[in-house]
Amino acid sequence: MDRLDRKILSVLQANARASLQEIGAAVGLSPSPCWGRIKKMEEAGVIEGYTVRLNPQALDLADTVLVQVTLDSHSDNTLEKFGEVLASIPEVVEAHLVSGDYDYLLRVVVRDTRDYERLLREKLYKIKGIRHSRSSFVLRTLKKADLPLLVDR
Amino acid sequence: MDRLDRKILSVLQANARASLQEIGAAVGLSPSPCWGRIKKMEEAGVIEGYTVRLNPQALDLADTVLVQVTLDSHSDNTLEKFGEVLASIPEVVEAHLVSGDYDYLLRVVVRDTRDYERLLREKLYKIKGIRHSRSSFVLRTLKKADLPLLVDR
DNA sequence: CATGAAATTGACCATTA
DNA sequence: TAATGGTCAATTTCATG
Secondary structure, three states: OOHHHHHHHHHHHHOOOOOHHHHHHHHOOOHHHHHHHHHHHHHHOOEEEEEEEEOOHHHOOOEEEEEEEEEOOOOHHHHHHHHHHHHOOOOEEEEEEEOOOOOEEEEEEEOOHHHHHHHHHHOHHHOOOEEEEEEEEEEEEEEEOOOOOOOOO | OOHHHHHHHHHHHHOOOOOHHHHHHHHOOOHHHHHHHHHHHHHOOOEEEEEEEEOOHHHOOOEEEEEEEEEOOOOHHHHHHHHHHHHOOOOEEEEEEEOOOOOEEEEEEEOOHHHHHHHHHHOHHHOOOEEEEEEEEEEEEEEEOOOOOOOOO
């Protein structure tokens, strides 16, 4: 992992379908060393995969809700079970165990507020062990990236 | 946007570098109609781009902090300015204006707690108009996706 | 490690059904 | 719309500096 590797990653971050030629041109290398470096980073687990960035609106998934969850108990068992249940709810796209005055932060993506109300009623409120939950709707997203810049320009 | 389009998207979501042959085989179509559908979705803005999924640990960016921010004033001007300042801080990778008992939720990615402390001191605390902020460290991430499943299996 | 050349595979587009 | 097939460019591999 040197500076060139990071540069390659930032090119891929902007466009994961860039050709080796384009990548090479951007980082000042010929295509084949780029290919070798990428393979190496894939094997090392630095690169976990390649995805597409989709427009939620276009897919009729306009609403994002951030949900703070506090559990009744914090036994290993409860936490484990809770994690499993969450993983099985497709609309819950992120779940983080956090420090602070609540236990979990969830990111939930739904079509609209009606959909969210149904999700709350039919799925979240049925989970045993939730003491309290607090929902915040995302009104506007000012910035959305995955990781900080990998190279100083 | 029909069922086949969604199926193509879910293939790309799992591997954005899949070839048209692979995509075609997965959705039951020959490569060229897949190509046409993808191009159409790119032009329509359904597909915004292609990115790489990176391992934060491997890049020495192990800590994620969720920061709840409350502003002093909620004038258009203040909100606008705040958004601009945040956008210029690389470590702040997400910023959402939310409803509820605080105004913004930020996701901040840093190397470690020392790095975060410095960021707070040198950048966040210097922003005018912040009344209050509350940080929660992500202890463990149970689930991380971008959008709910696009097709029922 | 990088380069450059060779073989293989994929993207893209016109045509046909 | 989908399939077919042809062309051109890209990926991938390897021998060499």
